[in-house]
Amino acid sequence: MTDPHAYCQEKAASSGSSFYYSFMFLPPERRQAITALYAFCREVDDVVDECHDMQIAQAKLDWWRMQVAQIYDGAPEHPVGQALQQINKQFPLPREQLLEIIDGMQMDLQQTRYLDWKALQLYCYRVASVVGLLSAEIFGYTNRQTLKYAHDLGMAFQLTNIIRDVGEDARRGRIYLPIDELQRFNVPARQILDGQHSDNFRELMAFQTQRARQFYDQAFAQLPDEDRKTQRPGLVMAAIYRTLLDEIEADGFQVLDRRTSLTPLRKIWIAGRTWLRG
Incomplete structure (x- = not known):
């Protein structure tokens, strides 16, 4: 079984983004939390950038909306969702804001x-x-x-x-x-x-x-x-x-x-x- 936080860490590190360098000095628990959030952003952004079939991209974004619902009300399947559910206990993140990020990606499809x-x-x-x-x-x-x-x-x-x-x-x-x-x-x-x-x-x-x-x-x-x-x-x-x-x-x-x-x-x-x- 994939370790959710190890998955998020790999996702963040492999991106080469400047964001990764900005939280490398954080205490472990905050670094773990921001890495999970960043991995979520990368996952939904990749849907739009890497999927050339509009209908498939739309279906994937809809799937991520369900993952967000499961972070708060159930058991998310994706390692990023699992990591966010774990960190949400210490750092409560508003559900509507995670959905708003997906809404932004939706704009790229439209x-x-x-x-x-x-x-x-x-x-x-x-x-x-x-x-x-x-x-x-x-x-x-x-x-x-x-x-x-x-x-x-x-x-x-x-x-x-x-x-x-x-x-x-x-x-x-x-x-x-x-x-x-x-x-x-x-x-x-x-x-x-x-x-x-x-x-x-x-x-x-x-x-x-x-x-x-x-x-x-x-x-x-x-x-x-x-x-x-x-x-x-x-x-x-x-x-x-x-x-x-x-x-x-x-x-x-x-x-x-x-x-x-x-x-x-x-x-x-x-x-x-x-x-x-x-």
Whole structure:
């Protein structure tokens, strides 16, 4: 029988994500809990990214909704569900928020374009801000203002992901950049789908980067001093992601034909330095 937490650990480690580096310094019980949450996010995200048959992907998301129900009311079959059920005793996670993450993945099945920032903001909230709110519950907080920080930090992370992955998403037929902003900067969708860089595209990406930085600044301004220590994993993640954003900008937003990334060693260095700063 698969050990649920060992499965989640392997899922997190194999992803190579910056999230993994952000909670490596946590106490064991909190690290186990956040790893289970992260593994859940990876599982449902993989449904959309790896399943090319829409009906099968829909069926898998529906199955994960049943798994969420079983976490709270029964016996989940999947190791990730089992791990979440175990950690839920110490770190109660709202059922509706786990379902909202699945709702975000559902949006990926139903649309490949977003009309404006308001429409994209709902997507970012579901797939990232909700994860931030759940993470804050696991890390611990005393001031509810910390939830505003967690919400905005999640938004900043997702915007950074969108900027980094423009080319990769376009090759899957998706453009997350709002349609009205493409029009404002005179960047036809076809140009992105064809991987054609231009000055207009760079100006569009500079605008998206400015928005992401505003959310980082907004998040940090809302983090109460008394919760700064417990919320260090988010600060670690932010340090890694902001460095990534700086690299993308310094490279002239060459995101259509490549995926900018930081080496594992650099991530560990940033993580350790940020953690020690508190």
